[in-house]
Amino acid sequence: MADLLWLIPALPLAGFLVILVLGRRLGEPGAGVVATLATASSFLVVAATYFDLLGRPEEERNLVLRVFEWVPVGSLKVDMALAADPLSIAMALFVTGISSLIHLYAIGYMKGDPKFPKFFMYLNLFVFSMLMLVMGENLLVTFLGWEGVGACSYFLISFWHDRESAATAGKKAFVTNRVGDWGMMVAMFLAFSAVGTLSYGAINHAAEKGQIAAVTATGIALMLLVAACGKSAQLPLYLWLPDAMEGPTPVSALIHAATMVTSGVFLLTRMAPVLDAAHPWATDVIAVVGAATALFAATIAVAQTDIKKVLAYSTVSQLGFMFLAIGSGAYVAAVFHMITHAFFKALLFLGSGSVIHGMHHEQDMRRMGALRKVMPITGFTFIIGWLAIAGVPPFAGFWSKDEILLYAFANNRALWAVGMVTALLTAYYMTRQVVMVFFGEARWHDAAAAHGAHGDHSHEGEPHESPWVMTAPLVVLAALSVVGGGMQLPFSKSTHWLEHWLAPVVHGAEADIKGTWAYDNKWWLLVLAILVASAGIAASIAVYSRGRARPIEPTVLADGWRYDSLVSAVVGGPGRAAFQAVADADAGIVDGAVNGTGRVVLSLSGLVRRTQTGFVRGYAAIVGAGAVLVLAWFLLRGWT
Amino acid sequence: MIAAVVPTTTWYLVLAAVLFGIGTLGVMVRRNPLVMFMSIELMLNAVNLSFVALASRLGDINGQVVVFFVLVVAAAEVVVGLGIIVSIMRRRASVTADDLADLRG
């Protein structure tokens, strides 16, 4: 099975190449079918590998395939190698699985788009990069995938590139990610200087054995945090994610909900032993960043009117939860929440895409309402997603969020409190969204009449349910959101299936909370979480459905605490001055030195040029003089 | 008594050296291309003279063989050189070496 590991990233890569060459000929929906089949077959190979790993004893669940020697430079020897261990296969499973569903969905969503094949080409390239990221055996292969997903994110966000806002959003995403990439590179340098290799196995092994100094490990941890903040949209680098909603909805679902944004969480989990070997305050920083981001984004989501922006800020907030988990030492909980979040967030995004598609590209929630009657499947699945994210048992989100809060309480009660407030707000704004879109009065009649009056042929402008290619993935994801919590139930040790599965990877670094007050009283905390979620839902229904209180949606929240303008002011003002100074220094000093050398040579040669008079007699005289001197030297040399 | 003084090889070689010097002077001072060429012939003759003198001193016939070849090559050189001079001076008859100064910096 180890020999076939290369198939996992190779199949989407093959899909990319096929569509690159034959895209125009395949057209609609051929290109989409090819892309979906490529991803789905990769999923099958991952599933086969999973079952293979299951059949092995716990110590042997680490398959490595060395494809070729990539960078043999001096003492740095890096191979292009893929590793299949519990963490990477868990990631690969949901990456390929959800990707396949979203590919299928996109066949329906992108129907009629003139650049249909190109979309699927980029999607397949993205899946390839993401698989390289998670299945990499060393930091450099992961970095290859890291950069790849960043590039594909840029391509796909600015897919409708003739829209100014889309192009700008793509650039913003790329540049912000670059800051994170700097962090990853410094982390790689540090790891290499400490251990002498970039391979995960060697680095984690050295960290476990205590061979990495705490200072170095802290440095690596903080740099990885910077990288993760960029990719997973945490403070202060989160601002690209809301703008990234300019891309088509399948892109938002795949990249900015389920897969790419989880790379940061994955990376930190991958390097868990190193985080464990660092100073304790490093993981505290991670937890604080996560909690702060979660609360920050939740407050903004409360005031958004665009259906996708709510979900975007919600993603930032949920990722904050995952970082809080990692900072509290709960790696298993982080991965658990990552998986369940992938299910229900993809579901919510695809559902919103279905709504947008059905509403003929209307995205403002204030012009929607009572859509569950017109789009029943979308509405039903969306409601399941809502219940999952709000933290209502027995849906998936409840179990994973509760696990995180448990470990957070054991680590730091203040952060737990922040987490609880965020959970409350999550329930509140998600309920708000569901009520505004699917319940209440229908506010889309005017827009529909306008559409009908313009002779819009599709159902006289009325919203309609989406075709089966779009609703089938919704159903599958809804089912997963219902049962997904089953992989890590807190009832007893034997139901901690995910924890057992991931044990070889994180056992050393996982916080042991047995014996803490939190562990002993976890049932009370569970009940408290249910109460908080119910309170949020009830409050939201009271405001938006029954109209019992006025909605609190201050502009400062809608503007995202004006963080964007702050960044623009800093970078545009003093930032730009600094950049200009550096550029001038480069032009002046570096270019000046080079050009100066040229000028010196020119002037010297201008002087030398004057000896070329063109007079043959003059040349003869000089040659003669030289000959005399040479002869004289020979004569004097032997004058003994 | 004065007839007993026999010119030694040294004398011939000194004569050749002087002839060579005069030839060099002619190349550098004269501007007419043909006269410059003739001065080069003087230098070649000086060399021939030295070869023959030394061949005589050392009893080796190869010195004279070399002179033979030098003569042949000098003839070929003169032919080609005069061909060049003819093709240049066809334009204007009063071209001097100083006028052919186009290859300058």
Added chain:
Amino acid sequence: MALFVFVCSAAMILVGALGVVTRSNPVHAALSLVLTLFGVAVTFVALQAHFLAAVQVIVYAGAIVVLFLFVIMLLGVDRAENLRIEPLRVQRPLAFVVSTGVAAVVIAAIVRARDSLADPSRGLAPTGADAHDANVREIAREIFSSNTFAFELTSVLLLVAVVGTVLLARRQRSPGAGHPVRP
């Protein structure tokens, strides 16, 4: 006797050489060159190089100088060159220095080595009975046995020189070429 021959030939050589360098009329310079070549030929005879003396006269004085005179007459460059002016001011002093320098250095070397050159010329005495063409025989033996390759090469060289010069000196028939000056 040998001394007398030497003095005469040296005089011929030096007078002819100075004539080449100082006569402003090219035709006079060519005739001075002939004088020098004759002097050299006489010296060759004194040094037992009879064949070479003959070849010198026939080839050098008889063919090469004639060629010079043909060209001078053909192109009409027999106008005298004005030797008083010298456009490159540093040229004349430099030329004097260089030529005296060359001669001086070589003479110094020769004088240094005069002891090893001290034997009066032994001469290449004839070795066999057929003494009257011994020189030619010896030269021929050398050329056609150990220097055959050089001999062949020089014949090729002559061929190339002839062909090349014919091509070089051909009148161009292309339009726009300068009018050839009629002598």
